[in-house]
Amino acid sequence: MAEKTEKSTPTSVHRTERVLIFMIAAIVVLSIASFAVIFIARVTGAVTDFTTGAWPAISVLPLIGLPLAILLIIAYVVASGVRRVRENRGTTR
Numbered sequence: 862m863a864e865k866t867e868k869s870t871p872t873s874v875h876r877t878e879r880v881l882i883f884m885i886a887a888i889v890v891l892s893i894a895s896f897a898v899i900f901i902a903r904v905t906g907a908v909t910d911f912t913t914g915a916w917p918a919i920s921v922l923p924l925i926g927l928p929l930a931i932l933l934i935i936a937y938v939v940a941s942g943v944r945r946v947r948e949n950r951g952t953t954r
Contacts, residue, residue, distance in 0.1 A: 875944060881937040885930050892926035895919045 899920060902908040911920055 877940055878937060878944070881933055881940065885933045885937065888926045888930045888933070892923040892930070895922040895926075 899911070902911075908916065911917070
């Protein structure tokens, strides 16, 4: 029987990918938390005017944060794909 001569090594997450993952997680968590705060404030009736204080920023955060997170996910997929292509080229030559 012929055994495989190539060893399967697990791919590690590089610094760029790690930064993207943490950015995505932080933005999604902040966006969902602000959405929950707005929902709770409306349901309980604690705030009736969302145009004063910090409420405008809290209200806009999910509108900006979630699309930004999607763009960062796309950037992560591209960066991961480029890294894997470079690693595969290095092992086949």
